[in-house]
Amino acid sequence: MTEPFLREERRGAVLMLTMNGPEDRNALSSARQCEEFVEACRRINADQGIRAVILTGRDPAFCSGGNVKHMRSLEGFMAGRVEEVAEGYRASLQQLALSLYEVQVPVIAAVNGPTFGAGLDIACMCDIRLASDRARFSETFVRLGLISGIGGAWFLPRVVGASRAAELSFTARVFNAAQALEYGLVSEILAADRLMSRALELAEEIAGHSGSALRFCKRLLRRSDGSDLRTSLDLTAALQAIAHQTPEHHAAVESFLAERERR
Template sequence: MSEPFLREERRGAVTLLTMDGPEDRNALSSAGQCSEFVDACRRINADREVKAVILTGRDPAFCSGGNIKHMRSLEGFMAGPVEDVAEGYRATLQQMARALHGLEVPLIAAVNGPAIGAGLDIACMCDIRIASDSARFAEAFVRLGLISGIGGAWFLPRAVGASRAAELSFTARVFDADEALKYGLVSEVLPADELMPRAISLAEEIAQHPATALRFCKRLLRMAEMADLGSTLDATAALQAVAHQTHEHHAAVERFLQARSR
């Protein structure tokens, strides 16, 4: 039995997911890899004790995108006639994209190295992105005569804006972590040895808050990407009414008042 691609480690209320295929720079090359993401997201969503997730790659890369050798030999996602390839994308990579985007808890990308093609798109599926100063990025698909099959045309503009996403998609150029910070793609750039400690610290800072409120907050942020203000406000009222009734809310209010009275 082959080793898992996605390593999962629990640290209290934080789950660490590590793409572990360093020999291929964590490239995506099989339906099994996509299933591992889908299964992990399903487990996390069902576990009310998980409050934050970190996604990273085993050095030397975050994720180098698709497997170029498979592209040349037309195997894996690229195998078969046109209709089979389209259905293959829908059943594998796109299910992975739906699962990551649908994760109910805050998701932090700790971009430790190159995030190229689908690797960049995966980073864009996360809520927060921080990067090592050795990270490199590219929406590299047109260079290979392709487009993003995992949803980059939807995710990238939401991360960097429409004009910048168009430039990066049309040029397919590689850009570094400092440029990513300037574009708003990442919120912090750190030395390589400080990346994971910072990611863990950030996740733990998030995880100190009530689980229900975190999940509701993320749900509303996701809805706001697509819904108008009226629909967002309606959903906010409904979720807030539920939040007001939770034990977590009552306990948090008591802690706040007790701390203020000292």
């Protein structure tokens, strides 16, 4: 039986996902890999016990993007007539993008090494990005005469801004972790041997809060890009009304007041 591309490890309320294809630097080369992402995201959304997710790659890379050998041989996502290739992207890589972006709990990308092409786009689908000092990044597509088929033109500007996204997309330049921090792509740089422990520390800090509040908060943050203020406030009112009725909210208020009285 073929080993899964996505390895899962549960740490309490935190789920760790590891892309497991080190022989080709965790490249995305099959519909099966995309299906594993879609299924994992579905399970996360259905499990109220999961409050945070960490996504990383098995060393030596986070994800090297598409399989260039398949591009040359016109197999995998590149196989078939023009309309078949287009539909293949819609049915596989783009389903991965939709599913990962729509995960209802916070997702931390622990970027442990090279993160190119679709790999960079996957990192941008996450909510928070931490980088190893060994990480390198590139939106490589134009170097290969391509564009991002997984949504990079939508994700990258939302993370680094329109001007920087255009620069990185048009040049396909490789940049390091320090530059990624300067661009706002990552929020922290760690020594390679500290990356996963820091990602877990951050995930556990997040997971210590109300599961429903985290899901509501992420939903509002995701909607803030595409809605006007009135629409956002209307959704906020509806979600806040629900939040006020949850046992987690009541318990958190009691804990807060008890702690204040002790002080």
